[in-house]
Amino acid sequence: xxxxxxxxxxxxxxxxxxxxxxxxxxxxxxxxxxxxxxxxxxxxxxxxxxxxxxxxxxxxxxxxxxxxxxxxxxxxxxxxxxxxxxxxxxxxxxxxxxxxxxxxxxxxxxxxxxxxxxxxxxxxxxxxxxxxxxxxxxxxxxxxxxxxxxxxxxxxxxxxxxxxxxxxxxxxxxxxxxxxxxxxxxxxxxxxxxxxxxxxxxxxxx
Amino acid sequence: xxxxxxxxxxxxxxxxxxxxxxxxxxxxxxxxxxxxxxxxxxxxxxxxxxxxxxxxxxxxxxxxxxxxxxxxxxxxxxxxxxxxxxxxxxxxxxxxxxxxxxxxxxxxxxxxxxxxxxxxxxxxxxxxxxxxxxxxxxx
Numbered sequence: 001x002x003x004x005x006x007x008x009x010x011x012x013x014x015x016x017x018x019x020x021x022x023x024x025x026x027x028x029x030x031x032x033x034x035x036x037x038x039x040x041x042x043x044x045x046x047x048x049x050x051x052x053x054x055x056x057x058x059x060x061x062x063x064x065x066x067x068x069x070x071x072x073x074x075x076x077x078x079x080x081x082x083x084x085x086x087x088x089x090x091x092x093x094x095x096x097x098x099x100x101x102x103x104x105x106x107x108x109x110x111x112x113x114x115x116x117x118x119x120x121x122x123x124x125x126x127x128x129x130x131x132x133x134x135x136x137x138x139x140x141x142x143x144x145x146x147x148x149x150x151x152x153x154x155x156x157x158x159x160x161x162x163x164x165x166x167x168x169x170x171x172x173x174x175x176x177x178x179x180x181x182x183x184x185x186x187x188x189x190x191x192x193x194x195x196x197x198x199x200x201x202x203x204x205x206x
Numbered sequence: 207x208x209x210x211x212x213x214x215x216x217x218x219x220x221x222x223x224x225x226x227x228x229x230x231x232x233x234x235x236x237x238x239x240x241x242x243x244x245x246x247x248x249x250x251x252x253x254x255x256x257x258x259x260x261x262x263x264x265x266x267x268x269x270x271x272x273x274x275x276x277x278x279x280x281x282x283x284x285x286x287x288x289x290x291x292x293x294x295x296x297x298x299x300x301x302x303x304x305x306x307x308x309x310x311x312x313x314x315x316x317x318x319x320x321x322x323x324x325x326x327x328x329x330x331x332x333x334x335x336x337x338x339x340x341x342x343x344x345x
Contacts, residue, residue, distance in 0.1 A: 082336070089339035149318065157311035162302035169301045169314045173294070173321035173341035180322040181335050191238045191326055198248035200318035 041160035046103045048155045049164070053094040053105045055151040058118045060087040061109055062144050065128050070137040076185055080141070083178050090171050097164060122147035138186040145179040148172070149201040176200040207262030209300045213313065214253045216296045218267040220320075221246040223289040226273055227282045235279065235330060239286070242323050249316050256309050283331050290324040293317075294343030 063084040067077065095105040109115045112128045119125075124143035131137050152172035159165045183194040224243035231239050257264045276285040297317035304310045321341050329335040337345045 086339035153311050156314045157307035165302040169317055170340035170342055173318045174339055176318035177321050177325040177336040180325050191234055192241050195322045198245035198319055199315035200322060
């Protein structure tokens with residue numbers, strides 16, 4: 001205890017208190033900012049997931065409609081049914097992710113008219129009601145898969161949660177595989193046309 | 207930059223594998239492999255560009271890569287399938303760790319193209335071309 005005096009102790013106590021207070025102030029701000037950032041990221045992630053879920057719902061509706069409406073070969077019908085199950089898994093996975101963030105998925109479209117409008121907004125202008133033949137079905141669904149790839153591409157750049165980024169990357173790769181398989185069916189097994197670009201989707205400026 | 211250099215490494219590996227396989231393949235397999243090689247070379251350019259855009263130093267290609275001793279058409283296609291699956295696993299691990307959104311999106315576009323390659327290879331091997339709703343490279 002040599003060298004210590006009561007006033008030193010008191011001064012030290014006050015200094016410590018002030019320092020502690022400053023530290024407390026600082027820590028009170030830093031976690032607050034961190035919490036706000038996390039909340040902001042989660043809110044933005046929810047918005048992005050809602051957009052993706054809406055696109056996946058349109059894709060699932062389109063597959064189901066086409067399977068029921070178009071005259072398809074057994075091979076194509078079987079392929080489309082398989083891809084529909086994938087799209088439904090994507091819808092369910094996104095709904096579960098939204099639920100974990102405290103949000104509900106968007107309401108699923110119930111009519112072809114609504115889906116036609118949503119498809120047009122995604123760049124697919126052929127109405128579902130015009131699909132009767134296999135080539136029309138494949139052309140429309142290739143457009144749907146392109147729209148999904150573009151939506152995921154935007155989402156992967158915007159999502160903040162690493163787990164959601166990973167989920168989106170795994171989903172878009174599946175959609176790119178759908179695109180390739182549909183393209184091969186549409187063009188008599190033309191493998192070069194089925195994987196035409198080094199990037200899926202094509203990224204401008206790279 | 208280390209994450210991107212890891213991806214550059216798997217792209218070098220894939221380009222090496224296709225370069226080795228092409229002279230031994232014929233017909234549709236050979237045409238597909240040639241196209242996929244061109245796309246792997248484009249991926250190398252993309253990943254290098256991403257590294258250079260953040261003033262990083264891109265790693266260089268190794269003299270050789272372990273391809274095993276594939277025999278016949280199915281052995282070669284299986285080897286290419288293995289290399290593509292390894293690429294996809296590397297991208298699945300790397301993409302969530304990349305901080306810049308634009309870089310993540312570009313890397314995911316490359317990964318999706320690798321997914322297309324493996325889908326064609328799977329079909330050539332008589333396997334289901336799109337086996338799962340989520341592509342992880344372990345299918």
